[in-house]
Structure formats: C-alpha cells, structure tokens
Amino acid sequence: MNSLFRKIIQFLLKWPAKFYLWRTKSYVLVIAGTTGRHWMKEEIVGVLLEKGLNARGNRKNFNAEIGLPLSILNLPSGEGSFWGWLRVIWLALLLSLRLSVVRNVPQYLVLEMAIDKPDNMNYLLSIVKPQAAVITTITMIYQENFEDLDEIAEEYKKLVQVLPTNGLLILNNDDKRVKGLFTFTNAETITYGLDDADFVAKNVKKLPDGQSFEIHRAHISRDTLFRHLASRSKHETSVSKIKIPRFGEHHVYAALVKEIVKERVIIIL
C-alpha cells in the first residue's frame, strides 16, 4: 500500500469508527504499552464474556492507525487489494450509518493500542477516548523510532490525560515509567505487579501444566479524596490462589489485570 493510498484509507476509516463509537456508547478499555498487550486483552475479554457481558477485542493484531478503526468496526483488512479495501470502506460506512444492521453491538470494547513513532498516540486518541486504560510496559522493544524511554512515556502520558475523572487507570507497578503515569490523571488508579502494588502476585511457581500463585489485594478506600495518589492508605489484604494453564511472567500480569477488571470495571458500570 503506498503512503497516499494508506492516508486515504486511514481517513475513510477514522470517521465511521468515531461515529460508530458515538452511536453505540460502548465502554472502551484500552490496553497500551510496548509488550504483553495481547494476552491481557484475551483475559479481559474472557472475563467480561464469562460474566455474561457483551464484549469484543481487536481482530488479530489490528491495533494501529488502520487496524484500530477496523477493530472498532469489527471489519477485516482489505490487505493488498484495492477492491478489498473498497468493500471494507463501504461496510464501514454502512455499519456507522445503519446501526440497525449491526448485530451484537458490544457493551465493552477492549482495544489494544500500538504506537511506533512519536505523535502516533494523538492520532489514535482522535478516534477513541477510552473510559479505562491498562498500561503494561515501556521498553525499547519495537520502538526504533523513539529517542529514548522518556519519549515513549510521553506518548502514554497523552493516553492517561484523556481519561475521564470517573475513569480507571490500571498500571504495572513493576515498570518505573509506567507507575509514574498516575500523576497525570484524576481517574482512579489501580496498580498491579510482583512486588508492591494494589494487586500483587506472590509465590509464583512453575508447574508441569502451568503456573500457580497467590493474588494479594489491597482494599482501597474509594472515598479518599486523593484516591489516585500512590501514598494512599491500603488495608485489609485478601488473598486468593490462582492456577493458570500458561507459562511466562506476562501471563501472571494478565491474570492480575483480569482480577482488577473483574472487581472494578464490572462494578463501575
């Protein structure tokens, strides 16, 4: 796809996606960060569906300038074909204008957002304004167009800043730059991690068929005026034992976020 054609497609998909979101009023939870988004999305969509809620995530890894609107509209890619894209644009217009033809309008959209150059986030946020966001890590992996980690963190700061006051921010407390993002929002912030966080995984053990660990939850007072501050008081820790049929630390993180969503996102609505 040449760059002019790409820009035209981008433009023609952006507006139907915005219009679709405006009409459906779906609750949008964005997963951003440089790694570990996919499994987090799978876990979140999974738990929402488990609870009998209508939820949908990105199609494949459709998560950037063109992929994100396709995911919102639940449309396939036109791939390398001009006619394929023409059909996709037509369907996008139809979906946004005649919502009656859309079956299963999702209550929840769980969207991975990927950035690969400075200012990418501005464009993605011009399409979608999430109610909740999870930020996983800030690393140099895949980020060859950024000068350093602080420049990447600036992009995620933009995401955090658009969260509404009644929104929710879920942060990986094990990542220094991610955990620092709470200062840029008035939304409620909940952290997860393997050390010190609101939701902590402890005693992680590898088993022949997966991993087991304990999730320690801090009960956070919800009427605290400055509830987003890291120094807020935590008390009454509860513990639950979890076993997952997956291997790797990223699945432990995904399980922690799943618990947060189970307890907080579903309650919020």
Next chain:
Amino acid sequence: MFVHKDIIICTMFSRTQNINLSPIKQIELLASKIPDVVSLAQGIPSFDTPEVVKKAAIKALSRGLVAKYSLTYGLPELRETIEQKLAEEGMYYDFEKEIIVTAGSIEAITAALISIVDSRRNEIILFSPSYTSYAEAVKVAAGKPVFVNLLENKGWQIDLKGLKRKINSRTAAILFCNPNNPTGTIFPKEDLLKIAELAAKRNFFILSDEVYKDFIYTGGASIFSLAQIPELRKLVIRIFSLSKVYAMTGWRIGFLHSDEENIKEIIKVHDSLVTCAPVISQYAALAALDFGDEDIKKFREEFQKRRDLACRHLDELQRYFSYQKPDGAYFVFPKILPAAYKIFQAKNSWAFALKLLERIKVAAVPGVAFGPSSENHIRISFGRSEKDINEAMKRIKEYFI
C-alpha cells in the same frame, strides 16, 4: 610427501567424511547440468512467497530495521506472535524463554541434536523412510542414526514393536516428521502417545518436526502434536518451518519450542551456529503468521488437486509403480516394480533415478536416500506446478508404455 598430506587431510576430516551431501541436492546438482529437465525432486512449493510477506520484508528493509542482529532468541514481537499461534493450536509456551526463531527447520533440528547428544547417549532413532537430511544432521551432532522401519503394508505406519527393540540406554532421542516426508503418512494420536510413554519411561527426547502440518488432505482435521500435552513439555522439542507452508524456502526461517530447561541449552548451540535467524526473514515471518492464513488455504487446495493429478498419472502406470495415496505433505512415494526396473535395466533406486534423469530428463529422488528400508522406491514431489507434473508424467508414460 603426497601420502603424508593425505593422512593429514584424512585425520582432519575424519568426522565429515562420514557425512553425505543430501541425495536430493545431488540429484538437483546433476539435473542443473542437463537442459530441459523437469524436476519433481526437491520439496519446494511452486508458489512465490505471498505478497503481504514480501511487502513486510521490503518495509522493514526500507525502514533500516534489518541491518543488525536481533536477539539470539529472535525478535520479541515475532516470538509473541508465535506464542499466540501456538496457543490457537493448544500449545502453551512462553515466548520469552521457550521459543527460539531459527534459520529454517534444519538448523533447529541440528541445534537440538547437538545439545542432546553426548558420549553416553548418542543414538537417535529415525524412521525409514524419513527425511534424508535427518541422518546427516545426527552425524553432524556426533550421533548415530538408528533406523526403525515403517510398515509399508500398513500405510507406512509406525512399527511400535520394532521401535521398542531399538531403544536402549544409549538412546538420546527419536526424531520424526509428521506428516512424514516422503510418504505423506499422518501418524495417529494413539501411536504418538505410545512413543511418549516409551520416552517418559526410558528418558529420551522426542523431536517432532511438523513442517507439513498445514498440508493434510483428510477433510479439515488438524494433526495431533505431542507438544499439546503439558506434562510432556520437558521431553518434546517441536520444530516448525515457514518454508513450505508460506512458500518461503529461500528465506530460511523457522522456530522450535520446548520447556525452558531444554531451550536454555539449545539456545547456546543456536547462538554458536547462527547468532540469530536472518532478521529480514524474521520480519517476513511476522507478516506471514499474521496475514498468511488465506494463502495457506489456497496452497493446500492446490496441493490436493496436484496430489490427485499425480495419483491419476500413477494409476495409468500401475504395471510399473505401486503407490499409497498420501494423506499429507506434498510427496508421493511409489514403489518401483520389476517391469520399470527392466525398462531401464537398473538394479536399484539410485540407478533408476539416474536413468530417469539421463534418458527422459525427469528428476526424482531415489528411495534409498530416505533410509535403508526405502530402497526400490522413488519420491515424487507434487509441490511443483501442474504443468511440471503433467510434463514429467507424460515423458515417463511415453517411454514406459
């Protein structure tokens, strides 16, 4: 003086002198010197790499992403995608510690074998017939190939009793291809579980090469892999290549996965052999895994048509060849009957393949290349185009009938 030099050379190459250039490549080399040869020898798909894959490689190249080494394990984004694809097939492996992106499947196999074989345990069990380069890879790893014959009269299935007899305290691993090259046999779950039982009992590794897993013609079902059983993850090393499935043989890209304990040993060998898989190919692989599903479907449908075409031709040659219709991969492995030998006045499959090449300019691989019990057969690849299959078969028919 010359004798003295020869002794030195002989001593220096004592290990590699025992290793042979793959007969497939030997036949291809001979064929390349003869004009107008139609080759059904090498297992190369006739298709070009899908456009979406080529474009991704060009994009990575133009963005300056491919000039440097990647991490030895491979690009993290590619390994994450591999983890996702494996999970879709019921295999759960950690992309950070349990997946290595390799320079094709043969590098994966060789790296795994080098890490497994030692002076106490050096025997690697191979099926006969099986892919010709396995035995040479075993020798490269200073191992000893031990063959177990597949049962031709039972559709080239596994002789489990024969297998048990070959297992001893020196057995380090069993290496097989499923679906099998050159017979196209799909090994049933029950037989694979019996192999796993033996491996657990006698403590040897299972190297499962599944490069043809997407080319099966039995009505949509996917093959069973021992890597789907979590309890076996410390014994099973699964190998996959993008070469066949995405028509990417020249890109040299594949991967292996196993439990972290095994991977941390294999990675050392992989690092010593290649440092990392070609980075441009890793970007291409990422696009293939993300967007290549439709292409696989098209290839599979086409190969099924070509299999049926090759079999129809062989039906017309039943005086000269008998064959079993393959359920997977893209090879048919007919038996050379006495009438065919008589026409060429050949006494074995090598001589037969050479006459086939010299007299009617058709390249195919002699059965003997695939193991000791594979003599009197010939491997025909239907990965080549319909035109090539028709032309090769026309030449055979014109000469034989």
